[in-house]
Amino acid sequence: MQDALAGVWRTLTGEELPPVSLTGDDSVLPGPFRVPTAATASIAAATLAAGEMLRVRGIEPGTVSADARHAAAAFGSERLLRIDGHPAPSAWGPLSGDYRAADGWIKLHCNYRRHEAAVCWALGVPAVREAVAKTVAGKTVAEVESAVVTAGGAAALMRSRADWLAHPQGQAVAELPLVRLDRIGDAPPRTLFDSGRPLGGVRVLELTHVLAGPVAGRVLAAHGANVLHVGAAHLPRIPVLTMDTGQGKRSAFVALDTEGGRARLKKLIARADVLVQSFRPGALARLGFGPEQLAELRPGLVVADLSAYGWTGPWARRRGFDSLVQMSSGIAEENAADAPAPLPVQALDHATGWLTAAAVMTALRRTVTEGGTWRARLSLAGTGAWLDSLGRSAATSSEADFADLLEDADLLEDVDSDFGRMTRVRMAGELPGAPPRWDHATHRPGADTAVWSPVGAAPGREVAPATQPG
Structure with missing residues (x-):
């Protein structure tokens, strides 16, 4: 696990790995792929990045730690979610x-x-x-x-690994780094809002849908960011994923297919510090919010772009989800017998989300130390290639073992939410200098106004005004 984390950290920062404590092993989840290693390493990377944000504030972060059992639960958080003691509705449609x-x-x-x-x-x-x-x-x-x-x-x-590596998109993905971080514009060094939390006073605008992007926003919220998720009233949502990934965020609707909605988005971006978006490559640019426009609109912005199959190659604009990338890239085929054999959790989504949060915090640190406008790019297929590169596990756990995590009360916590009494997986990754936490549970979609709350304001809800008659 240490080697996997060290490789991720070098890719992200170009630095040697700080002191970190990793516990557990790959036996906590079934299957040949080293999913617990990937989970623990990506969670540790994000937590280390939060610790470095503390350090630039003059706060000693302490020794970061991550545990494989907790990481496995975090990567299956949507499956462990309970509302009033009952499982949330399934995320899968009847024809899926x-x-x-x-x-x-x-x-x-x-x-x-x-x-x-x-x-x-x-x-x-x-x-x-x-x-x-x-x-x-x-x-x-x-x-x-x-x-x-x-x-x-x-x-x-369902393709084999060999077929994927020979495919033009597989070849394109093989040429991409796990995380690409580029300076895309000039800006003076950032001054951070005074806070004892890594991301206190940092405004994060989240334009994402299932699942990696919302996970990234959830991680950033746990480290103190003011996260505003922007969706649209007419777009479909998957309730269990909305409930699970909305922790600590506000939620507002903006109709980006209207001139007024795009004007509202422009105002939000102009006062944001971070934009996390998972539109298909090129889609946001067609609305007038490409990287060059963003750098001009908000110098010093950190932009994180997420995609399914990467940002180059013939499939760069193809729709994709974790389960589809597993099929395309040989993961589901490797251990298939009578049917495809998926990973025990949606590891490509969750790992990409945590790694995105790590990339955002790394880029934010650079805006403090050297200035600039920054862009991070990640993909589910790139994360899948990284998982493949970690080798295989000799673990003998069964799929049924995952349910045992429900009995581990130390990994779960109960909170009141808009949806009822919620049992959720506790935030993973230990940061002694500023323990991560969510300031509130998930808000209902569109429950807040599409404005930034004042920096330093107590967490809470800004309820959208009711439509006036006439």
């Missing part, structure tokens, strides 16, 4: 899942209605699982993948 085609397996991602509709349109079938399965069975995986993607849906056929 693995289907056997004439020559292999394909995964269809239908958690959103528009993606479900694209599958049904592409295949010419009603929204009935049996009808989808029958039609897929009569086609090749390539035919199904091409038809669904062309229709605007999300699908991935």
